[in-house]
Structures are given as structure tokens and as C-alpha cells.
Amino acid sequence: MMSKLKTICWPQVILFGDSITQFSFQVNGWGADIASKLARKCDVVNRGLSGYNSRWAKIVLPRLISSQNSAADCRNIAAVTVFFGANDSSLEDKNPQQHVPLEEYSQNRKEITKLLASAGVSADRVIFITPPPLHEPAWEKECILKGSPLNRHNSVVGQYAQACVQAAGLCGADVLDLWTLMQKDGQDYSVYLSDGLHLSEKGNQFVAQHLWGLLESRVADLPFILPYWGDVDVKSPESSLLCDQ
Template identity: 30%
Template sequence: MSLPKIVLFGDSHSQRSFDPKSGCWGALLADKFQRIADVISRGFSGYTTRFCKQLMRDVFQAIPSNEIACVTILLGSNDATDPSSPSGLYVPIGEYATNLEDIVNHLESVGIPKNRVIMMSPPNYFHETFHQYLVENNQTLHVKSDKQVKEYAQACKNVAAKLGVTFLDLNDIFSSHPESPTLFADGLHFSTKGAELLDQYLYPLMLDKVERFVGTKPLNVKFPLWNEIDRADPSKSFQ
């Protein structure tokens, strides 16, 4: 059984999309698309757009492009690191924008048109909370500010508009929420509440992509429901 594929591409937000500690937004989507589409996480913790450009061919060579109904791109939280940060992840905002364009153009070159892409801006960021998390877990420190992340989110929005791809402004959605700090487990990665908020906005956009890909609205699950199967001769229901 070959189902349409939904690929969650990006940094740790995507890598951790099935992680209970990060709210499981990928799992929430996978549950809604059961027997309709496969949700595949292709996230890379700590990666920037500069790094992600290097693995585009390998990632998307492994998944037939004619089976991909939707690709989400969520990058920028690491690019927006300050140049002085010990992590060394800083990517200038101009290069960040160019890299996003290159990523979308690569997808198009391998048969995944722009109308299947959803680009998401990096959400807002709580530095003190994340800094404390890194200290407590003996991890490399990151130096950045929410102001920097917001500038990269605007650059992401500009690229999406330029390319004509669907855009979801997570920075605006999350920062304007009255309980914004509770949307993050550690100041950077989503909490369960944050994952549920993301799912609320992302699922309708994704559903539209899958429906357009399949050509059926509303979508039907693969194979008959249990109560639709011929009890006397089940084979008839699968012809």
C-alpha cells in the first residue's frame, strides 16, 4: 500500500516532532492522516539552512517525488544565532534567505512543485529559559535574542511571498499568544500546548495540499472500514 507522503523538513523542531518532550506535533498530524498519508520526519537538530542545503539530494532522493503531497520547511532558529555564539551556527540573514530559495528550487527541480510546499517561520524564542536548559544539560551555549529570530522570521515571510509558496507565520502566532512562554518546553522547542497550537494552524493547510494531490475531497481512507467488509467473502471488499 503506497500512501501519499508528507515530509517535515527542517531543524530540531522537525526532528523532535514525534518526541513526547516536544509536544509531538508530527504525531498529532500522523494521527489525523492515518490510512490517508504517511507523515515522515526529516529534521536535523542544530542544522541551519547552510547545512540543510548539503543534504537535500540525499533526503529527497530516498522518497519518490511523485508520492510527496506536501513538504513543510521550518528553518531559521539556528541561523539566527549571534555571530559571537560558541555554537558557530550563525548564518547572515541575506544568505539565510538565499538558502531558503535554493531549498525550494531544489524541491521543484526533483519534481515537487511549489504548490506542495508550506514554509514556516521560526517561532519566537525565550533566551533565558533556553540558556538555563543548556547549562543544566551541559550543552553548547547559544547566544541569540528573540529580536534576531523575529528578523529572520520576516526574511522567511519575504522569501515565501517572492516564491509564491504557502506561508505559516509561527513567529506571529506564537508571540501574540497570551500565554506564549507556556508554548515552549525549554524556551526554544515546543511544549505539548505549543504543538497543539501548531497543529491547529498547520493541519488545514496540509489537508488542502493532500486533497489537491489525491484529487479527492473529502479524503477517503485506504481500504474499506471494518464494518464495510463482506463478512461471508472478505475478498470481494478488496477487489
């Protein structure tokens, strides 16, 4: 009688964030790029929640990554990206529903790290991502189309980006500071944005490239899952395909 086969547990990279994360699996998206690089090594899981801020993220995170899960539940998490701030940094008087005060935003970042740690994801596997810069002329057009005035300022987004960088340092997490990198040397950062806030194709490429630089070391040791087809024993494929990995 054949013994029960051991299920292969694929490691995971979890992308946790707002719409910029949710949209990252679209054609040429940064999440899709990362997933393609990691095919046959781990699952890249999109947990982007359009419109969410860090306050709501902190509340729902335990429903997404539970401390009750174990390695046996296939929850071998190689890395988690935490990408919030574009909504938190909304101006309170123009967009009170999504706005989160700067001090609370910083504290929420720290609490998210603690929640991840309680679920077995240590801080060295966490990558904070700051919001990208905001191109006000383009975003103002979007706001007007929706019948509202400009509800974000790039200078304010920069304060939240700085708070994100500081929180990462205090928590022992890595950080990708998009707000600073996309404006480095006075470059025209509007090319990285599709509507002044969300990423363009070039912006997605920018995020994928820089994020991979931080992710690569965390996934470098992950094995290729199941043998390369050319290595399968043709006469006895079971001996190749049913062996423990």
C-alpha cells in the same frame, strides 16, 4: 495463475526541519498529531535533523528527496513542511558553528524550494514554517548549564522569521509565521516553549492546530486507503481487499 498484485502507494507528507521537527513525533508532538489525523490516508515522514541549519539542509535535501524517484517509487508527495531558522539565527560571535547570515538564510530557503521542484514537488505543496519566538531568560539558563553565554536573541530570530515569510512569498510557497502568531496581542508566549527555544506541550498543540489549517486543503482529496472493515465482503473478502484503489 494469480496475477501479480499491485502495491499500494501511500502518499506522503514530509516534515523537513531541525530539532523542533525531529522532536515532533514525541508524545503529544505536533508531527504525531498530524500523523494521527492522516492515518489511512498518507504517511507522515519525519525528516527532522536536530541542530541543523538551512545551509546543511540544502546540502542533504537531494539525499532525502531525489529527482530520480517517480510515482512508481511511492513518492507521491502531498506536502512538505520546511522548518529551519532556530539555529540559523544563533549569534555569530556566540555560536558560529550553527549561525547562518540572514541573506544566506533567505537564499537557502529559495534554493530548497528549487530542489523540491526538481524532485517534482511544486511550490504550492511547500509550507515554510518560521522559527518560534525565543524566550531569552529561559534559554539563557540552558546556555549557562552548558557553560556558554546566551547565544540567541528574540529580536534576531524575528528578522529570520520575516525573511522566511518574504522568501515564501517570492517562491509561491505557503507560510506559517509562528514568531508572529505566538506573540500576537502581547500574549505570554513563554507557555509555548519548554526551555525557551523548543516547544512545550501547549506549543506543540499550537503548531499542530495552525499547520493543520494549511495542510487540510492539500490532503482533503486523498482517499481512505483500503476499505473500512465494515465494508469488507465477508463471503468474498478478496473482492474487497484486492480491488484497485
